[in-house]
Amino acid sequence: MVMSFLDLRDELRAAAPLVQCLTNSVAMPLSANVLLAAGASPAMIDTPEEAGDFAALASGVLLNVGTPTAERYTAMREAVRGATAAGTPWVIDPVGAGVLAHRTFFVDALLDASPTALRGNASEISALGGTGAGGRGVDAADTVEQALPAARALAERTGGVVAVSGPVDLIVSAGRSTWLTSGDPLLTLVSGTGCALGALCAAYLGLGADPHDAVLAAHAHTGAAAQLAARSATGPGGFSTAWLDALHHLTSAEIADLVSWKDPS
Amino acid sequence: MVMSFLDLRDELRAAAPLVQCLTNSVAMPLSANVLLAAGASPAMIDTPEEAGDFAALASGVLLNVGTPTAERYTAMREAVRGATAAGTPWVIDPVGAGVLAHRTFFVDALLDASPTALRGNASEISALGGTGAGGRGVDAADTVEQALPAARALAERTGGVVAVSGPVDLIVSAGRSTWLTSGDPLLTLVSGTGCALGALCAAYLGLGADPHDAVLAAHAHTGAAAQLAARSATGPGGFSTAWLDALHHLTSAEIADLVSWKDPS
Amino acid sequence: MVMSFLDLRDELRAAAPLVQCLTNSVAMPLSANVLLAAGASPAMIDTPEEAGDFAALASGVLLNVGTPTAERYTAMREAVRGATAAGTPWVIDPVGAGVLAHRTFFVDALLDASPTALRGNASEISALGGTGAGGRGVDAADTVEQALPAARALAERTGGVVAVSGPVDLIVSAGRSTWLTSGDPLLTLVSGTGCALGALCAAYLGLGADPHDAVLAAHAHTGAAAQLAARSATGPGGFSTAWLDALHHLTSAEIADLVSWKDPS
Numbered sequence: 086m087v088m089s090f091l092d093l094r095d096e097l098r099a100a101a102p103l104v105q106c107l108t109n110s111v112a113m114p115l116s117a118n119v120l121l122a123a124g125a126s127p128a129m130i131d132t133p134e135e136a137g138d139f140a141a142l143a144s145g146v147l148l149n150v151g152t153p154t155a156e157r158y159t160a161m162r163e164a165v166r167g168a169t170a171a172g173t174p175w176v177i178d179p180v181g182a183g184v185l186a187h188r189t190f191f192v193d194a195l196l197d198a199s200p201t202a203l204r205g206n207a208s209e210i211s212a213l214g215g216t217g218a219g220g221r222g223v224d225a226a227d228t229v230e231q232a233l234p235a236a237r238a239l240a241e242r243t244g245g246v247v248a249v250s251g252p253v254d255l256i257v258s259a260g261r262s263t264w265l266t267s268g269d270p271l272l273t274l275v276s277g278t279g280c281a282l283g284a285l286c287a288a289y290l291g292l293g294a295d296p297h298d299a300v301l302a303a304h305a306h307t308g309a310a311a312q313l314a315a316r317s318a319t320g321p322g323g324f325s326t327a328w329l330d331a332l333h334h335l336t337s338a339e340i341a342d343l344v345s346w347k348d349p350s
Numbered sequence: 351m352v353m354s355f356l357d358l359r360d361e362l363r364a365a366a367p368l369v370q371c372l373t374n375s376v377a378m379p380l381s382a383n384v385l386l387a388a389g390a391s392p393a394m395i396d397t398p399e400e401a402g403d404f405a406a407l408a409s410g411v412l413l414n415v416g417t418p419t420a421e422r423y424t425a426m427r428e429a430v431r432g433a434t435a436a437g438t439p440w441v442i443d444p445v446g447a448g449v450l451a452h453r454t455f456f457v458d459a460l461l462d463a464s465p466t467a468l469r470g471n472a473s474e475i476s477a478l479g480g481t482g483a484g485g486r487g488v489d490a491a492d493t494v495e496q497a498l499p500a501a502r503a504l505a506e507r508t509g510g511v512v513a514v515s516g517p518v519d520l521i522v523s524a525g526r527s528t529w530l531t532s533g534d535p536l537l538t539l540v541s542g543t544g545c546a547l548g549a550l551c552a553a554y555l556g557l558g559a560d561p562h563d564a565v566l567a568a569h570a571h572t573g574a575a576a577q578l579a580a581r582s583a584t585g586p587g588g589f590s591t592a593w594l595d596a597l598h599h600l601t602s603a604e605i606a607d608l609v610s611w612k613d614p615s
Numbered sequence: 616m617v618m619s620f621l622d623l624r625d626e627l628r629a630a631a632p633l634v635q636c637l638t639n640s641v642a643m644p645l646s647a648n649v650l651l652a653a654g655a656s657p658a659m660i661d662t663p664e665e666a667g668d669f670a671a672l673a674s675g676v677l678l679n680v681g682t683p684t685a686e687r688y689t690a691m692r693e694a695v696r697g698a699t700a701a702g703t704p705w706v707i708d709p710v711g712a713g714v715l716a717h718r719t720f721f722v723d724a725l726l727d728a729s730p731t732a733l734r735g736n737a738s739e740i741s742a743l744g745g746t747g748a749g750g751r752g753v754d755a756a757d758t759v760e761q762a763l764p765a766a767r768a769l770a771e772r773t774g775g776v777v778a779v780s781g782p783v784d785l786i787v788s789a790g791r792s793t794w795l796t797s798g799d800p801l802l803t804l805v806s807g808t809g810c811a812l813g814a815l816c817a818a819y820l821g822l823g824a825d826p827h828d829a830v831l832a833a834h835a836h837t838g839a840a841a842q843l844a845a846r847s848a849t850g851p852g853g854f855s856t857a858w859l860d861a862l863h864h865l866t867s868a869e870i871a872d873l874v875s876w877k878d879p880s
Contacts, residue, residue, distance in 0.1 A: 113375050113417075114377075114541060117541030117542070121538075121540065127541065128446075129374070129375070129416065129417055132452070135450045139449075139450065154419070326590075327587060329586050329590075330587045333539065
């Protein structure tokens, strides 16, 4: 039986939500292509002059702090202001938090503005939650399991959803935590797949359903497509191509056959 | 019989024009790869200090206002100054014009500097021409047919070529309008294909032939390659790869077999 | 028999060096993907606030002056300061040097800071060494052979390794020059392959072996993967995908079977 959260995948294709991305220069092309493949409409509006107004038009907004220029920092603040005023859901992806002081300070301040969702790896979430061993660059040194207390603390602090991506994904919100098993290790050999997942979270949140379900559906969609792509791929190049194709074709029912999850709490 | 404008494709391969691109961060890699695949030489020179001087060396210059930082705005003005002084043809791609006020104002002012070509979707051209329903992000809400009066007005204002890209492309210049049928819907599922088409327009204009023919040839090359790629593609990932291969291999004669066009006026 | 420098390829996979890249916006995604495919860990930390501190954590640092914003110029200076203080090896890729005055001046000044390696095409190296016909955009107008005197002069000036990439690669350091035959012309039809090679040089230098061997190994890895990819590719799109796969799978022993080299001095 298909759970309600997986129905959102077919809804996404029908609704084609407009997703504003303020993201890093490395992940921009892949993030836009992932959104298009999934059926959303990407708009990379990331200037101080335009980001705030556009956040009122968008269905969802992604902030990602990889390669953050001074202008992008300002634009991200403007986008939060615009999204908050308009009630647009927004996601923050804290790339490198805990390792790099400047962006960690920035993200920490934004957490007080109540992001709809926070998505990172175990080290980033642990660092922001005040625990954790720290990461090495953009890789995680902590396990997803170790990040559970930090995720719970951050969900309480923000009032939103906190997602820890890894071999098994953890989605936490007030009174609910879900463990999702999906994906393939080849995802870690393609640059920007985590960042693109953050963008996809913003797309699913743009549908207006329960935020926990939306973030969970984005992770399941991403992971199921990776499983499908890994069947035919012979390396990271071919995998990347096949992953985009799978993101495009997968239906709610097909994803349900590929992933598994449990809600222990 | 091959019309003269299609002969330009084989000329492009022989001449390998040097194309300066001041474009957005999302479309940069694809635009460079499209130019290389087609046989041109890309140079992404987009700093205020260097853009003006380089425009004198380039065969053609592309300006694209997606993700426009303060430095890129300045660099684009410098490139126009350098291109104008040196007689280098230049193209402007008004991504998001009509939706985003800041860049719309910038593009509108540049139209007075007589761009050799202006290439956009129906909503962008309609907005700049003072008509139109407006777009949603970077997608068009108007049809190509509806953009005809705006394209005519803009061609008169600029003295150059105005191209409206869509399911059927419209190329307008003083006393001439051409409807081109080519392409495939999969083009809309790959980020940056429209931006790359703008870069290819600058490459074709760099050959020194009639500007209307050059812009038309760039659209036909792009569209024919999409048709070829769509035959084997199973999704947007594989399509993107096959499109680059087709852009590389297609000859003037092969494009003539794939596309059709009419000059009603 | 496998020479010592080729053993570094298997070492790279085992060590997974952390590579900080301050590179251009065009080549960012490909460079990150090349590093991941090869087995390294990319981190695109390129802001003035964070680049210096991170260079102390990284195994190797790449500076690339394509699309250099004011912030990236500052960040590159900070990265050199941080790398020098921590003893982290660093590579500079002088994209467009000799053609574009502003960046040429910047690179020339950095050569006095003793880069571990300098990697460019024949025109860039010739220009920096005070000889050469100049390039056209980012393409080389000089041959690799013609760049030998300039490479020797620059190796003496910097005390480091100077690599001239081309149909045959030349690697020069004090008292040693190596000619490497590998690669495929399809490499020149994919944007950013040279820039990604620069990043791979930083990865190999991060292993702590002899710098001449490290830079040579990076070139051999890149070239051998291109040879393998060219066997199945039908154009630049498919080649790019196959090249990433080959970069991932190739072992030291397999590279030894694909490339050849000579140390005449």
